[in-house]
Amino acid sequence: MPRPARRHMPTHADGRPRKITIGEMREMGVRGVLIYCHCGHHIALDADRWPDSVRLSDLEPRFVCRGCGNRGAEVRPDFERGNPQLAIMGYRNTQ
Numbered sequence: 001m002p003r004p005a006r007r008h009m010p011t012h013a014d015g016r017p018r019k020i021t022i023g024e025m026r027e028m029g030v031r032g033v034l035i036y037c038h039c040g041h042h043i044a045l046d047a048d049r050w051p052d053s054v055r056l057s058d059l060e061p062r063f064v065c066r067g068c069g070n071r072g073a074e075v076r077p078d079f080e081r082g083n084p085q086l087a088i089m090g091y092r093n094t095q
């Protein structure tokens with residue numbers, strides 16, 4: 001078995017990639033996160049509750065899926081909700 005190529009991305013002790021912080025996400029204009037579980041269950045949350053210094057990957061072990069009960073969901077920036085242009089397009093679709 002060849003060893004997996006070493007990635008330049010820093011990782012946590014358990015091997016998960018370290019993600020951007022809430023503060024960096026806010027700088028991109030994104031105000032919310034999407035929490036995905038491998039079972040397909042996902043929810044959208046406002047990121048207002050977390051301080052700028054928190055990494056998205058720091059949040060992942062804290063979530064327990066309501067669908068399957070597993071811990072360790074994937075946290076991603078909610079670009080679509082944070083992007084005003086996409087939001088406007090979404091509203092137009094409802095007309």
Ligand SMILES: [Zn+2]
Nearest residue numbers: 037039065068
């Ligand atoms: Zn799940």
